Amino acid sequence: MPSLTSLNDHELVNSFVAGNINALETLILRHKDKIYTSILFLVKDQYLAEDIFQDAFIRIIDTMRSGRYTEEGxxxxxxxxxxxxxxxxxxxKVKRTPTIKNSEDQDIFEVLNFTEESAExxxxxxxxxSRVRDMLDMLPEDQREVIVLRHYADMSFKQIASVTNCSINTALGRMRYGLINLRKMMTQKQIAL
Structure with missing residues (x-):
């Protein structure tokens, strides 16, 4: 029987599907540098790249085990x-999470830490x-509703669109304009959170 390293990728995939876990190890070792480097190049964060690399191989394994892998060679x-x-x-996912920056260029939803203990x-x-609620109250109702549902009710834009009876793009637009209006209010009133 030839060694696993002498087999091509297609043969290794077939061997893994047949139950040879060592064939998967050989595939991973053969291609890990190229795949990991390409991920790292895109995300520019070592820990995130490692997570995505693992997720990629979980998907690869699941696809091969379920018999859905068809791209021979x-x-x-x-x-x-x-x-x-x-x-x-x-x-x-990151882009869908809008931010409102304060005067120190910090996301106000990160500044509002809910685990603080001191009275001050x-x-x-x-x-x-109170300032955020006051500014939210000044927004048009449709913009305020989307921001509240997204940040306080932690709903997805798909869920928001369903609840508000509008398209996902409309919900995204309302969020965008609501955040733009909040930033304008903060600038005009020189509010620092």
Whole structure:
């Protein structure tokens, strides 16, 4: 029987599907540098790249085990596409999370830390919440509704669109304009959170 390293990718995939776990190890060792480096190049964060690399191989394994792998002789491009799609998904997720910056260029939803204990911190937090609520009250109702559902009810834009009876793009637009209006209010009133 030939050694696993002398087998091509297609043969290794077939061997893994037949139950040889060592064939998967050989595939991973053969292609890990190219796949990991491409992920790292896209996300520019070692820990995130490691997570995405692991997720990519979990998807690869699940696809091969379920018998859905059909790209004979093209394992590496297929694996690279899975890794790339996971990177794109990560950036979409990050991009969907809008931020409102305060005067120190910090996201106000990160500044409002809910685990603070001191009386002074509680008072500052209460004032900040009050300012945010006051500014939210000044927004048009449709923009305020989307921001509240997204940040306070932690709903997805799909859920928001369903609840508000509008399209996902309309919900995204309302969020965008609501955040723009909040930033304008903060600038005009020189509010620092």
């Amino acid at each position: 093209k394992f590496l491009p297929w694996a690279m596409r899975i890794a790339h799609n996971l990177c794109v998904d990560h950036f979409r 911190d509680k008072m500052i937090k209460k004032q900040s919440h």
